[in-house]
Amino acid sequence: MGTFYTVTYRADIPPVELKPALEEHLSEIEAQLSNWKNDSWISRFNHSRDTSFVAIPMHACEVVKAALVLARQTDRALDPTLGNLINLWGFGPAKADRTPDRQTIREALKATGPGKIILAEKPARIAKTDPDLKLNVSSIAKGYAADVLARALEQDGITNYIVNIGGEMRVSGHPEDGSSWKVAIQKPDPGARDGQAHVTIQLSKAGLATSGDYRRYLEIGGQRYPHILDPQTGRPVQTDLVSATIIASTSMQADGLATACLVLGLQKAQEVIAGMPGAEGLFIQRDEDNQYHTHTTPGWPDAKLQGRKPKLGESI
Numbered sequence: 001m002g003t004f005y006t007v008t009y010r011a012d013i014p015p016v017e018l019k020p021a022l023e024e025h026l027s028e029i030e031a032q033l034s035n036w037k038n039d040s041w042i043s044r045f046n047h048s049r050d051t052s053f054v055a056i057p058m059h060a061c062e063v064v065k066a067a068l069v070l071a072r073q074t075d076r077a078l079d080p081t082l083g084n085l086i087n088l089w090g091f092g093p094a095k096a097d098r099t100p101d102r103q104t105i106r107e108a109l110k111a112t113g114p115g116k117i118i119l120a121e122k123p124a125r126i127a128k129t130d131p132d133l134k135l136n137v138s139s140i141a142k143g144y145a146a147d148v149l150a151r152a153l154e155q156d157g158i159t160n161y162i163v164n165i166g167g168e169m170r171v172s173g174h175p176e177d178g179s180s181w182k183v184a185i186q187k188p189d190p191g192a193r194d195g196q197a198h199v200t201i202q203l204s205k206a207g208l209a210t211s212g213d214y215r216r217y218l219e220i221g222g223q224r225y226p227h228i229l230d231p232q233t234g235r236p237v238q239t240d241l242v243s244a245t246i247i248a249s250t251s252m253q254a255d256g257l258a259t260a261c262l263v264l265g266l267q268k269a270q271e272v273i274a275g276m277p278g279a280e281g282l283f284i285q286r287d288e289d290n291q292y293h294t295h296t297t298p299g300w301p302d303a304k305l306q307g308r309k310p311k312l313g314e315s316i
Contacts, residue, residue, distance in 0.1 A: 003166030010160035032060040049131035056126040070256040071114040077260035079231035083134025084108040105234040143255025146170040168209040170251040188243035207251030211258035212243035243284040
């Protein structure tokens, strides 16, 4: 998936016994969902102009189904059909040395929209109503992979663990000292040294993901374009947020919601997350003086607040 993964756990099972099975799961997910592999299922689906139903394998089916649900829940701020636009802006397998023109963006937008994907089950199959539509589920694939590894650990009887795939996490249980797992949220600054934390929280059972405009971007002609695209405009987001961190029941849900929040902006993101059962959010703004302002939803687990739940939109 073009990133690292780590698994930290408490059990009497040596890592050498766990690693092959875990990496087999990751290889299967890549083989189905990687836009960087020409022979992956999603690449073959994208290259085909067939609009009839085709079989969809298990991992791809679960991820596309979840992405379509998130598209509805976020008013399409999370959209899995932006493959053409992602490629145009150079955030796919091929890099870009110029920004796409307005007409090219308008044409690519015509082949987007969750309503142009039809997903059916028993047997699992999928169809696109527009032959030019291309899927890209990178916004939730790493989170999904973390959930898959978490399930594999639990099937082996391991209930105390942290799975981390490129910063998307699934945590359960406790470290040896019986406390909660400590998770640092990175300072949202491209110039910050590696590992520099903006805030640290404690978790014992949750999925967590962060999305930001500082992690991956395209720089052309001195202008920086963040890698997250607004499905309405087909252009990189212009938002008042530099970072959104979401806690949810699964890492996949947290991953998708974090991306959606960067598209939605602070006010709408707070409303969406506050209304989502089991989800909490921490949102970071950067002002003109390069100062950071942090806002949370009511149930955010921040130790600095000494157990008091912040009010919606409270800055800490």
